[in-house]
Amino acid sequence: MTAIAVISASTHISAGDTAWMLVATAMVLLMTPALGLFYAGLVRSKNTLNTFMMSIAALAVATVMWALVGYSLAFAKGNGFIGGLGYALLHHVDFAPRAGMTIPSLLFFAFQATFCIVTVALVSGAVVERMRFAPFLLFAALWSVLVYAVLAHWAFGGGWLQAHGTLDFAGGVPVEMGSGFSALAAALVVRARKDYGRQALLPHNAVYVLLGAGLLWFGWFGFNGGSGFSTGHSSVLAFTNTLLTPACTLVVWFALDLLRGRRVTAIGAATAIIVGCVGITPAGGYISPSWAMVLGAVAALPSYAIIVLRPRTRVDETLDVLAAHGAAGLTGILFIGFVAQLPWNGASNGLLYGDAGQLGWQAIAALAGPAYAFTATFVLLRLIGLLTPLRASEDEEALGMDIVQHGEEAYATGEGAILVSTEAA
Amino acid sequence: MKLVIAIVRPEKVNDVLEALYRAEVRGISMSRIQGHGGELDRVETYRGTTVKMGLSEKVRFELAVSDAFVQPTIDALCAGARTGEVGDGKIFVVPLEQAVRIRTGETAERAVTPLGK
Numbered sequence: 112m113t114a115i116a117v118i119s120a121s122t123h124i125s126a127g128d129t130a131w132m133l134v135a136t137a138m139v140l141l142m143t144p145a146l147g148l149f150y151a152g153l154v155r156s157k158n159t160l161n162t163f164m165m166s167i168a169a170l171a172v173a174t175v176m177w178a179l180v181g182y183s184l185a186f187a188k189g190n191g192f193i194g195g196l197g198y199a200l201l202h203h204v205d206f207a208p209r210a211g212m213t214i215p216s217l218l219f220f221a222f223q224a225t226f227c228i229v230t231v232a233l234v235s236g237a238v239v240e241r242m243r244f245a246p247f248l249l250f251a252a253l254w255s256v257l258v259y260a261v262l263a264h265w266a267f268g269g270g271w272l273q274a275h276g277t278l279d280f281a282g283g284v285p286v287e288m289g290s291g292f293s294a295l296a297a298a299l300v301v302r303a304r305k306d307y308g309r310q311a312l313l314p315h316n317a318v319y320v321l322l323g324a325g326l327l328w329f330g331w332f333g334f335n336g337g338s339g340f341s342t343g344h345s346s347v348l349a350f351t352n353t354l355l356t357p358a359c360t361l362v363v364w365f366a367l368d369l370l371r372g373r374r375v376t377a378i379g380a381a382t383a384i385i386v387g388c389v390g391i392t393p394a395g396g397y398i399s400p401s402w403a404m405v406l407g408a409v410a411a412l413p414s415y416a417i418i419v420l421r422p423r424t425r426v427d428e429t430l431d432v433l434a435a436h437g438a439a440g441l442t443g444i445l446f447i448g449f450v451a452q453l454p455w456n457g458a459s460n461g462l463l464y465g466d467a468g469q470l471g472w473q474a475i476a477a478l479a480g481p482a483y484a485f486t487a488t489f490v491l492l493r494l495i496g497l498l499t500p501l502r503a504s505e506d507e508e509a510l511g512m513d514i515v516q517h518g519e520e521a522y523a524t525g526e527g528a529i530l531v532s533t534e535a536a
Numbered sequence: 537m538k539l540v541i542a543i544v545r546p547e548k549v550n551d552v553l554e555a556l557y558r559a560e561v562r563g564i565s566m567s568r569i570q571g572h573g574g575e576l577d578r579v580e581t582y583r584g585t586t587v588k589m590g591l592s593e594k595v596r597f598e599l600a601v602s603d604a605f606v607q608p609t610i611d612a613l614c615a616g617a618r619t620g621e622v623g624d625g626k627i628f629v630v631p632l633e634q635a636v637r638i639r640t641g642e643t644a645e646r647a648v649t650p651l652g653k
Contacts, residue, residue: 310550506619509547518580527570527591529577533584 138333149323157511236430283393291437303427349395357387359407448473
């Protein structure tokens with residue numbers, strides 16, 4: 112009864128906006144199992160389930176932590192660094208619209224939860240094939256609050272970056288740079304797989320990788336298209352840009368592949384889709400469609416370079432989260448500072464359209480976001496490492512994390528399996 | 537002329553290949569098999585069903601070698617495949633009656649000697 116009274120009193124809820132945001136939320140949720148599929152295809156077959164389960168784990172612990180405190184620390188009134196506890200345990204999260212919006216705050220909570228989940232899952236790409244599952248669960252729970260919620264507050268929740276006018280449409284700071292630079296820190300703390308640099312560690316199923324990338328792209332229409340929180344201009348612009356940018360990244364990636372190896376690769380194409388989607392994430396609702404196409408081309412270059420050069424180092428950032436998310440997110444954040452156009456976004460112009468100050472705040476975000484994500488993740492993982500070993504033993508790593516951590520195999524044949532018990536028996 | 541058959545752990549295959557390469561053993565075939573050699577059974581659970589995996593994934597190498605190469609081959613296989621735990625595998629050496637190189641029709645030792653030797 113009270114909830115209904117709240118709605119009729121505010122009368123600011125829009126049926127159309129709410130309907131779209133309900134769909135967009137479900138689309139973003141799909142991105143996490145899609146990422147699990149993408150990552151699972153990139154690892155060796157003996158680690159398929161463990162890799163996928165790290166994404167499923169994010170669905171579990173990140174959602175719970177988000178409801179308990181994460182959402183509040185990101186979006187409740189607080190200081191410039193972090194939000195307050197006003198919405199902790201979902202207090203005051205109900206059918207009334209959030210200030211300045213036309214959708215229930217309960218829906219806004221759910222939509223933002225799906226962002227937190229997929230970001231936690233992204234970081235797992237740095238530690239697959241050797242990190243134990245239990246410390247990963249602990250890490251995921253704490254990281255979702257200590258790193259993601261803080262960065263989300265800076266960029267979306269009224270924190271210092273947003274207050275100074277940094278433009279970040281759908282999460283270049285918390286999601287993309289947050290996951291990318293955290294992944295680098297995680298790879299340095301957990302260290303390389305035992306066979307890294309000694310043996311070829313190849314993707315075991317490129318079809319999973321392509322299908323995962325395709326499903327991620329689909330979900331990204333909800334991710335970017337929903338970040339206008341309405342069916343208005345910025346959502347339509349971001350939605351369409353989410354088509355244009357990755358297409359351009361793909362074309363440029365094909366060209367780079369041709370120049371480097373004379374062949375266009377499938378896993379390269381899947382990577383290009385992600386890089387393009389990431390690049391447009393911060394910029395979606397702020398730049399024109401033609402600049403979005405240019406961004407797609409530009410974003411391919413630093414990510415491609417890192418993917419080529421990183422494996423020559425001792426840094427086993429296994430699934431290249433830094434290249435695909437950190438670098439492309441940073442490119443997108445800076446790109447806004449050059450080409451944002453007031454007629455398209457109603458908010459601000461970039462350097463090319465007369466406002467150099469906007470580029471300044473984009474650059475500050477591109478420094479502060481990565482710095483915080485890297486440092487906080489590094490310290491957090493070191494602390495968890497004091498409590499419990501982060502890595503499986505060498506023997507376990509050789510056997511594969513599926514059997515060791517989960518007692519299951521992705522491709523069990525059942526040959527030679529002797530039935531011990533069933534629950535019916 | 538002997539046929540050397542080795543059953544090894546799949547995770548040691550790269551080490552075995554490297555050791556064989558260093559021992560200059562060139563003619564190799566390998567296949568993925570399932571086997572049981574007295575190691576502890578692995579228990580897996582799928583929903584309500586718990587099973588004991590009696591067979592483990594193994595890799596079987598087959599190498600036809602001339603008599604002089606038998607011992608170096610065995611040494612290389614042991615060096616590459618050993619972890620010291622139960623389940624490292626076995627090596628079987630069996631006499632080989634005849635070998636034919638299909639391309640040239642060469643037989644016996646000439647057929648199992650790598651080109652250029």
